[in-house]
Amino acid sequence: MLIDTHTRNLEVKKGDETLEILENVVIGRKGAGTKEHRGDDITPLGNYRIGWINEKSAFRKFFGLTYPNVEHAEKALLKGQINRDTYDAIARAETTGQIPPQNTDLGGQIGIHGLGSGSLSIHEVFDWTHGCIALRNDQIDRLSQYVEEGTLVTVK
Structure with a gap:
């Protein structure tokens, strides 16, 4: 999986082949870059794996990243x-x-999630997360067919 924080696209890939592109993903309130500490609202760039899956998240579904690496x-x-x-x-x-x-000064609980009962109108206009990557609920549902623990994720 490749998340491009500039184009705001999430690409599901199998090797070099792109299987699906989910557009208009949302990132942390302060953008993407080097996450300095817990609570800085920055989406960390880097290579991760899906470390855990929460199918009953308040954000519909939550795919936890192995941050910090x-x-x-x-x-x-x-x-x-x-x-x-x-x-x-x-x-x-x-x-x-x-x-x-997940409880270090570097922060934790960074992942890919849906909106849950959050506002679609806010999601369509603002970066609103505390460092996660957020998708609409229909997008996170589509993504779930490709995701399992261990899935490689690059955030660039």
Whole structure:
């Protein structure tokens, strides 16, 4: 899966073939880039996997990303934002295919989700998430046929 934060498209891919394009995705209130800390409302760029799936989310469906990854952890460790134990836990999760700690200063609970009972009129005009990628409910339902735990996701 490729999420282009500039074109606002989510492409479902199988190898080089594009199976489906979902348009007008919404990102964090402060755009996409390097997520500095929990609550900064930035959608983090990078390569992730779907770490968990919540079919009963308040946002209709939630596909959790394996954020933070080792790349984020290395930068945060060098800046003194996280300690060695936190870095090691994130690295171990990535190496073993597990979900990284979701309660670090880097933030967590970043994923792809629907609107749930949220306002479609706001969704169509504003970036409103706290760092997630949001789709309309019909789009998240369509996406769910392609998604399973372990699915590779690139946010660029």
